Amino acid sequence: MVASSTSATRATSRAGEKPARVSSKKTKHLNEVDKSRRIPENGVLAPWLFVLPALIVIVVFFIIPFINTLKLSFTDATMLKPGSFVGFDQYIKMFGDPRLKTALLNSSLYVVCVVPCMVIFPLILSALVSGNGRVLAFFRVSFYMPVVMSSVIVGLIWTNLLDSRGLVNSIFKAMKWITEPIPFLTDRWLLLFSAMLVTIWTGLGYYMVIYLSALANIDPSLYEASELDGCGPIRQFLHVTVPGCRSTMMLIMLLSSIAAFRVFNEIYVLTGGTGGTGGEDLTMSMLIKREGTGLQARTGYAGAISMLMFVILGTLIVIENIVQRKADRNA
């Protein structure tokens, strides 16, 4: 309010209009009142007041639970017992747990396989569907549809498609391409790759929209110039579109790698919550959920796994930031 009235006064003065006449005594009084209520623009308090709501949310919902998790990871706490300090015991136990190796491998593989697809395919897709016209709009909406679907519904659709008696196997059998059904949901690697396919299918539309907004910011004259230089669509894509979206690509790489490492829903639904045959498709998030929830939860142990996940994700973010900065400097 204070800022706007000051701006209004300034604006009026700039326009050369005569301000309303106010007695000098009254003006002085108003100024005093104004000053006493005013938060100094350059003071210490103002910025803190602006960030206070967000700060409260971060402290209550992120920082305190994080410190609590860190503290728990050094105890043998269970859901119903506060536990006692055990030093690094939980961490030592964790690194000897074969399930952790499985979960780490699966989550890391997910990042390695899914992230490049999430960075490249939506960019190609957005380049194909950008522009005006009903047909393109139809495709944009179609590609975005999986994003608005519940992950459980998506999982059920794909379970029915990939089951040994599902549509995919039935078609392959009808075409006489296979005699035995392909074990999409029971073979360790096929199940993991099927889950990746589901993640890519659902994520394409989401990242496509982000790329579409980035494409809109590329100067059309660059395309015109490249066309005059004799570039075809592929060279235009490689030399105009890709460099124009580089920062968006880095952002998507960051977002998709965090999401990929935390993968839970797709595998949970495709395996009926079991973590695959023999638990061989467990991921880090599934392992944390398994250890950290329920009446027999080992919260101390789950805390140690959570801290490991924090360190891995934090390292991933730092590496990607460094890569981005280097790329920015070289650009």
Place this chain on the structure above:
Amino acid sequence: MRFSAKGVVAVGGAVAMVMSMAACGGSNNNASSSDGKLSGEITFQTWNLKNDKYTPYFEDLIAAYEKDNPGTKIKWVDQPSEGYEDKLSADAAAGSLPDVIDMGPNAAYILAKAGTLLNIAQEDPSAKDLYLDNAWKGATFKGEGLEEGTYGFPWYLNTGPTFYNKAAVEACGADASNLPTTYDDFFKLADQIGKTCGEKGISMLAKLPNSENYGEYGVEMMNKDRTSYTFNSDKAQSFIENYKKMYDSGALSKEALNANWNGETDAFKQGKVMAMAGSLYSVNDFKENAPEVYKNLIVTKRLANSSANIFMEMLVVNSQTKNKALAIDFAKYVTNKENQVKFDKLANIFPSTKDSMDDPFFKPEGDDLESQAMRISAEQIETGTLWVPPEFSEAQDTTNLREQVAQAIQGKQSVKDALDSAVKFSDERLQQ
């Protein structure tokens, strides 16, 4: 090193985001009781029982109790089935468990060990005479850090027959008039016809053994002191070896290694499975949703070398209740003979009280599938056993056992190694 404001915000945001991922982690009853007369208010929590079918029963039950005991008030709350254990653990950790709670022996064991449940054997010693011995025994726990006691009133019981699909039986080349009712006979049959079944795309079974099946086969799950698990014995190994043989011949569905219970039921309804264990509910389910299978349905005793398994639900009393007398009396009232039989008739389940099974409802005379299933189940209730040790957690121990066994069946490790590993895992949890 200099930090820009943007950098600080960006790094702070990223750290907060990662922290949020890593941060996982842990009634007020103003009641009172006066000498001899019950009064005050308690909260009674059921598990997924508030619906069109059961709500009138519970409303009438509570109204009748409040009428018989003027000055008392029972607040009925119901929790959805999904995440019930999580809800219980959150309430227990916060010290806000309801006064009377519906749960299974596994959850009750954990809460009893945490000191949050009343020992009914101590509070009301005469209660023992009211319930079937096997049910009372199932509610009696002992273990490290837990005083031996009965930590709840047995409520309803359930069991069921084994269902065979006659069409699948005949397609596999088995004699539909002489079907096995013991695991030994079943595995002998599997040796003879397993390969034929597999080649015809029919599974003899579509599920890995559950924890209760080990007991039904004759495996001792725990030692007598209940200090360690013993399901890595030779008997247990031979049990799993038989499953492996079925898997190798194609008679155990590949999805069985991964599928949940619905997966097995769905496959049975599609006529792809020869046998499955079920309950009275299954008969109606087949009748409504798989009429072709229903026409071919054969009902036999539950597959077991020893006695059949029984599942039990209990009503436990919170040890922190502010109205102990009322809570105990109400839990006993809900689980008394009259009220149990009334509820069981509504829900097609069985009472845990003595002499209740004499009711003609549990001994129908007809030859229809429903009557056959009821007679078999009723007989099993009286002779059956709660095979799953209350210490054996469904969420942790059962899952881990199934995973180890699945790997053994696929040949990724030996059966012995799988069972040894599962025992080690469960023993470790038992000590915590």
